């Protein structure tokens with residue numbers, strides 16, 4: 001059974017990147033949204049990326065940026081993947097992926113009245129519109145766009161969509177094991193839950209979060225072994 005992938009978002013310092021790598025996470029996110037307290041310029045991201053070893057993905061988070069802006073950022077900071085976290089339409093997201101020549105995750109910001117079929121439809125629309133679309137990232141709807149540490153009702157995530165989504169919004173060491181076991185997402189994404197203060201990560205919290213995700217993986221694995229051991 002594959003382990004749950006882990007992305008830590010909103011990195012601004014070399015030592016925090018080193019903590020993410022040491023903890024065994026899979027991906028590092030840089031926020032290119034100028035209004036964010038975690039904002040880094042593409043030049044700063046390029047500097048920070050020098051301490052990222054191979055096989056760790058670097059993700060660029062953009063909010064309502066133009067295809068030209070994203071393509072220019074990618075020329076400076078050679079990101080692995082994009083995270084489109086704004087109100088980009090399906091067509092605009094496709095144009096951004098094509099202009100930057102990068103796969104992208106499209107964020108769906110879940111509201112209390114979001115219906116499970118809306119999530120499936122949105123995923124299908126993005127998949128149909130662009131070969132650069134790779135997955136939905138589910139976050140909680142907040143006025144300020146993201147990184148707010150607010151969770152949503154995970155039971156809204158359809159079971160057949162879950163293995164393809166990145167789950168985020170209000171995750172922490174306290175709920176990460178349950179998130180993995182209850183939702184079974186492809187990946188989890190966290191920012192404020194592993195911070196000492198906005199934009200400054202806490203190495204202990206990062207390590208504890210990764211351990212809590214792995215505890216969820218271990219529970220799922222033992223359930224799978226148990227199910228396959230039961231004679232039918």
Ligand SMILES: O=C(O)c1ccccc1NCC(=O)[C@H](O)[C@H](O)COP(=O)(O)O
Pocket residue numbers: 009010031033036037038061063085139144145146147148149150168169170171189190191192193
């Ligand atoms: O981090 C920000 O400041 C930010 C600004 C604008 C859009 C999104 C932003 N962050 C999103 C994330 O860091 C994560 O992808 C995700 O939403 C998790 O956030 P959190 O609830 O803080 O764990």
